[in-house]
Amino acid sequence: MKDFHPRPHPRNPGSPWTVASGAALAIVTAGAFSTLAGLLVGPLHADLGWSRASVGLGSLVNMVVYGATAPFAAALMDRFGMRRVAVGALCLVGAGAALTTTMTAPWQFVLYWGVLVGLGTGATATTFAATVTERWFVARRGLVTGLLTAASVVGQFVFLPVLSWVIDAYSWRAAATALACAATCALPVVWAAVRDPQKEPGRTEDAAHPAGRTGDNTRPTDRTEATAHPSDRTEDAARRALRTLARAARTGPFWLLAGTFAVCGASTNGVMWTHFAPAAHDHGMPVTVAASLLSLIGIFNVAGTVGSGWLTDRADPRRLLATYYALRGLTLLALPLLLTSAVDTPLVAFTVVFGLLDVATVPPTIALCRAHYGADAPVVFGWVSAAHQVGAGAVAFAGGVARDTFGSYDPVWVGAGALCAGAALLALTLRRPPGPGLTRPAPARPARHAPSARDTA
Template identity: 55%
Template sequence: MTHQTRTPLLHRAWPVALVAGLAIIAAAAFAGMPGLLVDPLHTEYQWSRTSIGAAASVNMVVYGLVAPFAAALMDRFGLRRVAVAALLAVMAGAGLTTVMDQAWQLTLYWGVLIGAGTGSLAMTFAATVAHRWFVRRRGLVIGALTGSSAFGQLVFLPVLAWVTDTQGWRPAVVTLALSAGVVAVLVVLVLRDHPAEVGLAPYGAVEAVPRPRAEEGAALRTVRVLGRSLRRRGFWLLAGVFAICGATTNGILWTHFVPAARDHGMAVTVAAALVSTIGVFSLLGTVVSGWLTDRFDPRVLLVAFFGGRAVLLALLPTLFGPDAGPAMIAFVVVFGLLDVATVPPVILLCRRMFGADGAIVFGWVNALHQVGAGAMAVFGGLVRDVTGGYGPLWVLAAVLCGAAALLALRAPGRAGPEGAAEAAVSGGEGAFAGEPGPTDRNGSAERTTEAGR
């Protein structure tokens, strides 16, 4: 074994994964903030909740549209450069938000700048880090990094709610910007683009893997994959399922739960703590969902997840009140378990249906997840402005979840020829094999390792 393939006691992959997780956490903290901004901005500027929701909507849509290209940007410019640029973008957006005085500026700063930054640190970033740095424990790392998004809201949201309630919304936004700056420094110091850059093999690989060649046409491939996918019925089924998923999580719970709870007399800090608790159980639910997806038909799991979500959202209007009683706590726990649980089944279905293009297809499906979230964020603000409450919104969300369950049942359940060929070399990573396979970027050495496991 040469020096370049020797595995140290603590492989560099683990610090890299840790810092990547911190970057995802810092970016994810911005996702929960719009729910805390609705009432303060409405009070200070007299902006309508619809216009504030529009900024949150643009944020979600830009997030989704950037994500499919994020992997191409990382291939072309490197993980570290993209991560630092993304964190600087969210810092700039947050800083500019504190000096705005027009609603369109909120859309530009929070919607476009922060949306682009956080979208670059989404699931494609997690998958790229895991696939470049890990052969063994890859599924575990992808699951942990994916769950870091929910964990970011868990860590920051109660603190941000307290700061907003006691000091105002500007100090809360500045806190987010400073946190992103600290993580950007850690990214510069620790994150590296590939193990070969520091003379190592990926964690668990039996021999060194050369650094992948930068592909200038990667972005073009992303667009071409979309063009081919649009002609497939299965793509539209998965896109519909995931658009509803976004509408009934990010679009409604993350954006409108706190103001809806406040309408019923609940303190902002209590409502934010409930949303954070959803984030705690989202992490657990994602891990359990990945384990279940290894063992059961992903379509059946999606039906169960959306069916449960429909029941919970239909019951939610009866649970609101000044205090968080046992019934509301139960809602938060169960909804959290179902919140991100849809991701592993959809990843696996993308892999089965589209083979080597499955990861890119999932990126586009995830973009439509954000479009659905953005549409619901705007519609929720409109409902509140017109009716004076959020009641009709929860009923609509429950109906949409029922529709998603029906769409999931119609999705193709077996791998096509492309998916079957890809599965033969993916080495049994389970649900998380839906991300780029071991032969996509890392070459034959990793393929040999996977086959031997």
């Protein structure tokens, strides 16, 4: 009788960098949808006769849904896997853009762009980057977080001049159709590249986690979840997101991180992306030139985010955050003195510095979430990102009120600079979590697939 030899467990066909590349494609594609809404205000007003307030309502709903989706998306990735959530998000943004071309009433813009595109972009936001790095990387988490965050910046700003040209040369419907096609083309690539690490037989999820954590914040490994009905798993994911919020809300670091990230949203999305172009136009600068400066800021965002990720692996994230917010506040305070009808050297210098600081806060914020909340970090960061969108929406609205009241955007820049100064102080009050230092890499988890692929990550 022949001896029985168990079949070796197949190694995971994916590699960390392949997964990160697929995730980057999904993030870039979804990011392109984030800036198109700002280009649609004028065309929709001229073509369909809608008020700017009606168009703004759709953008507001998009921003709120984007922020609220992030924590639940992180929990859904735990239940259904990153691949299904990422592909589903691309389907949502593609469908929302395609349906936008058929609009005849303002409420349809709220539904198609506000809800559908908001859900899709929220599911592929920075929480997606945090989940990818948490599951596939150990030694270079800060660097990979910076790279994936930079991918979002690329999607948001690099394509901005192209989309603007398409709208001017053809129509706003052509730009929306182009984005829908881009999302459709990205689907098979993301499906093939993005996957979760496979678990080896006989090993529990607790042992596989880099921090070796146990408890209800780890993913169940029994067969019950694998065979559970999708609606049950969705409900469990929503409950986990809310339970994680309830636990995190009882801790001081959560509110400090949420507060600083709310200021981050207020001083970037809320004030710069909403009010920079009209403020520059008040000083005689053409809107197209102001939009080009925003695109230049986006280009430097890439270098700033990647560099910040590299620094996060080597320095105290709390001090990095304090430095970023302090410098950002100084640049915003100086902006009213720099705005003129022409682009000169000081304004270009502002563009470069602000671009380097703009998204640099993301890698250290994720690192602090990981240090304080372990396996719950992606979900916690999702709720922190929701605070980011709340801050952005509040200041976007307040900036318009200030312009109507004072006839100038100068109070907006001063107020945003003051908020950044407060965020710098809040970052310094964050306590160092117990255990290993913040900058020390987490213990490497045993390989779930080919050792060479995991070791190099």
